[in-house]
Amino acid sequence: MTKPVILWLGNDLRTTNNAAFNAAAAAGEVICLYFLDDATPGDWKIGGASRWWLHRSLEQLSRQVKLVLRRGRSDAVLADVMRETGAQAVYFTRNYAPWSSALERRVKEACDRAGAACHRYGGYLLHEPEAIRNGAGEPYKVYTPFSRACFAAPEPKLPPSAKLLPWKGELKSDTLDQWNLLPKNPNWAATFEPEWQPGEAGARVALNRFMEDGLANYAEGRDRPDQPFTSRLSPHLHWGEISPAQCWVAIRSAAAQAGGATDASAEKFLKEILWRDFSYHILNHWPTLPTAPFRPEFGAFPWRSDDAAFNRWKRGETGYPIVDAGLRQLWATGTMHNRVRMVAASFLTKHLLISWTEGAKWFWDTLVDADIASNSASWQWVAGCGADAAPYFRIFNPVLQGEKF
Numbered sequence: 175m176t177k178p179v180i181l182w183l184g185n186d187l188r189t190t191n192n193a194a195f196n197a198a199a200a201a202g203e204v205i206c207l208y209f210l211d212d213a214t215p216g217d218w219k220i221g222g223a224s225r226w227w228l229h230r231s232l233e234q235l236s237r238q239v240k241l242v243l244r245r246g247r248s249d250a251v252l253a254d255v256m257r258e259t260g261a262q263a264v265y266f267t268r269n270y271a272p273w274s275s276a277l278e279r280r281v282k283e284a285c286d287r288a289g290a291a292c293h294r295y296g297g298y299l300l301h302e303p304e305a306i307r308n309g310a311g312e313p314y315k316v317y318t319p320f321s322r323a324c325f326a327a328p329e330p331k332l333p334p335s336a337k338l339l340p341w342k343g344e345l346k347s348d349t350l351d352q353w354n355l356l357p358k359n360p361n362w363a364a365t366f367e368p369e370w371q372p373g374e375a376g377a378r379v380a381l382n383r384f385m386e387d388g389l390a391n392y393a394e395g396r397d398r399p400d401q402p403f404t405s406r407l408s409p410h411l412h413w414g415e416i417s418p419a420q421c422w423v424a425i426r427s428a429a430a431q432a433g434g435a436t437d438a439s440a441e442k443f444l445k446e447i448l449w450r451d452f453s454y455h456i457l458n459h460w461p462t463l464p465t466a467p468f469r470p471e472f473g474a475f476p477w478r479s480d481d482a483a484f485n486r487w488k489r490g491e492t493g494y495p496i497v498d499a500g501l502r503q504l505w506a507t508g509t510m511h512n513r514v515r516m517v518a519a520s521f522l523t524k525h526l527l528i529s530w531t532e533g534a535k536w537f538w539d540t541l542v543d544a545d546i547a548s549n550s551a552s553w554q555w556v557a558g559c560g561a562d563a564a565p566y567f568r569i570f571n572p573v574l575q576g577e578k579f
């Protein structure tokens with residue numbers, strides 16, 4: 175039997191424009207592996223709402239490729255599969271979470287021990303965090319010059335798509351249901367189902383809808399939580415069901431076709447995609463971002479501990495309509511509009527004086543787009559302790575914000 179190659183899938187749950195997928199496809203018969211690894215991320219194992227998304231996304235992907243599902247520490251399970259199959263190489267997309275570099279090192283060691291090659295690819299971001307440096311050769315701490323440097327860099331290109339030949343051997347796999355990713359008794363995710371279409375096809379639908387109905391109004395309308403002008407692509411981007419390069423190229427081409435009519439909106443949207451890259455840029459260079467303030471002087475901030483107030487915030491019972499609407503929307507749908515995330519986070523950290531780390535943990539469990547870089551960076555931004563953050567004295571007025579937006 176031919177020795178297979180392994181495609182180790184992570185946050186790149188797509189079959190198109192995926193460099194690791196293409197390279198594996200070109201190398202031989204492929205085993206597509208996904209591991210549910212609750213051990214490696216420590217406190218940051220995938221949260222409840224994201225587990226619902228993951229189930230639905232893997233369900234979709236398994237209609238396109240034969241997936242092998244295993245549970246356990248990724249490097250240990252990968253070593254098992256290499257032993258069971260005699261695989262000659264492992265291909266994967268790079269991840270930037272604080273635990274990823276140690277994990278990727280252990281994976282490389284496991285490959286060395288098994289005599290298999292180990293190939294890592296980019297594609298989760300537009301620009302690798304090391305590729306964008308300021309004049310002194312250091313990472314950026316401020317978004318605007320970072321985004322300027324990105325705009326000046328070569329435009330992102332899409333790797334072509336490839337067809338994959340599955341390995342003909344037999345390998346045992348868990349079933350998705352065995353992982354219990356979907357909530358039961360109560361099924362609080364029932365209200366998520368009509369809101370979202372997880373998976374690669376759903377990501378395409380979201381992008382196309384945005385180009386048809388949202389883009390033209392994005393620059394003006396993106397701050398209006400009552401209007402459907404944002405893309406709702408964040409969970410798809412988080413899970414890699416679509417790449418930021420695919421979004422970038424599509425928006426550039428839509429703007430070119432509109433002959434200048436949507437230029438301001440397109441530019442604004444590309445800048446938002448670059449906020450995602452910036453969050454990863456910061457996380458990659460300051461891996462304590464999820465737990466420690468980027469500005470160390472905030473380490474001594476006297477946050478309050480008030481369970482009753484925190485619970486009222488979580489349930490959307492603060493009495494401030496825009497804050498409460500956001501937190502109830504989060505519970506019912508797994509998302510919250512960006513403007514309302516800012517107002518709700520400001521309310522928690524600046525009115526209730528409860529630490530941003532508490533709010534970030536709640537979002538981690540309840541958002542379908544919960545993302546270690548964007549969530550940590552955004553909470554720190556609102557709290558005033560992050561890179562390029564809103565200053566501590568900038569407090570979103572929840573009444574005026576409700577009236578204005």
Ligand code: FAD
Pocket residue numbers: 396404405406407408409411412443446447448449450451453510511512513515516519537541543544545546548549550552553556
């Ligand atoms: P669009 O307006 O259509 O933007 C397009 C894309 O750009 C988004 O899909 C997203 O990938 C990226 N983007 C937009 N704004 C930001 C931003 N401020 N930072 C980083 N990337 C951005 N976003 C997450 O993806 N995951 C999180 O866990 C997360 N937590 C947040 C917590 C707080 C307190 C705040 C204030 C913001 C958070 N955001 C997070 C950023 C932002 O709110 C969401 O990305 C956005 O609301 C997603 O909706 P959309 O896809 O319609 O965005």
